[in-house]
Structure formats: structure tokens, C-alpha cells
Amino acid sequence: MTKQQTGPLTRGVVQISGDMIGSTVIIIDNSGRRSAPGTCPVSVSSVLTVLDQLERDTRIRVLDFLDREFGTRMVKDLGEQQLTRAMLYVTAILKKNEIRKLRKADNETNR
Incomplete structure (x- = not known):
């Protein structure tokens, strides 16, 4: 059949x-x-893995972003383009956090 x-x-x-x-x-x-x-293609599991690297309050803000932009807080409900956009958003947050940590460490060593 x-x-x-x-x-x-x-x-x-x-x-x-x-x-x-x-x-x-x-x-x-x-x-x-x-x-x-x-x-x-970005998978649901890859977005969840990257999302798991964030602190709790930042993760909640990402879920707020998903709800505001896509009408759901559930990563499993996102389509392929939405998963890609969510991954880019979370990756940008991780990079921003890493830059903050490096600047903080640099400022502490220059004291």
C-alpha cells in the first residue's frame, strides 16, 4: 500500500x-x-541543547521571545525557519554573554 x-x-x-x-x-x-x-536544517534537539546553556532568567526571556514572535513557548512546535531564527537568537545571546565575561576578566586583570 x-x-x-x-x-x-x-x-x-x-x-x-x-x-x-x-x-x-x-x-x-x-x-x-x-x-x-x-x-x-536546525533540529529541535539542537535548539534545546543550546538553550540549556543559558541561565534560567535568560532562558525565560528566550521563551518570551518565542511566544511573542511565533505564538508558542514550545520549541517542538516551531517550523524549520522558526527553529533557525530561534537558534540565531540564542547563539547571539551566548556570544554576547561570552564577550561580557571576557571584558569583565580583562577589567579585573587591569586593576
């Missing part, structure tokens, strides 16, 4: 073959879901 699936996020073919006695094989082809040329 072959079934065509389409939706707002995925397009592909799911093929199920086998019988009641033998094993069932499921092949999923998501070739309809492509990212922009030269980019890697």
Missing part, C-alpha cells in the same frame, strides 16, 4: 509492504521538505 502525505510541513511518500505473517517495512521519503541551498 502506498499513501501520499501532504501537509504544511512535510510532503513525502510512505510505503508499507508485508503481510500478516512477515515483517512490515516502512519507507519515508521526505524529499519534498528541503532547506535553503547551502544551509543545514
Whole structure:
């Protein structure tokens, strides 16, 4: 049995073959879901991993950003472009925090 699936996020073919006695094989082809040329798709787990590096109050501010921009605080509800934007936002915060730490350390050594 072959079934065509389409939706707002995925397009592909799911093929199920086998019988009641033998094993069932499921092949999923998501070739309809492509990212922009030269980019890697950002996964939910990668955003959550980076988000976990933030302090609690900063993480809450990121969740506020997600709610304000995308209407959800749940990373798993974000689409591919939204995940990319969230990753860029969190990465920018991490870089900003690192610069602050370096400046603070530099100021302490110059005293």
C-alpha cells in the first residue's frame, strides 16, 4: 500500500509492504521538505541543547521571545525557519554573554 502525505510541513511518500505473517517495512521519503541551498536544517534537539546553556532568567526571556514572535513557548512546535531564527537568537545571546565575561576578566586583570 502506498499513501501520499501532504501537509504544511512535510510532503513525502510512505510505503508499507508485508503481510500478516512477515515483517512490515516502512519507507519515508521526505524529499519534498528541503532547506535553503547551502544551509543545514536546525533540529529541535539542537535548539534545546543550546538553550540549556543559558541561565534560567535568560532562558525565560528566550521563551518570551518565542511566544511573542511565533505564538508558542514550545520549541517542538516551531517550523524549520522558526527553529533557525530561534537558534540565531540564542547563539547571539551566548556570544554576547561570552564577550561580557571576557571584558569583565580583562577589567579585573587591569586593576
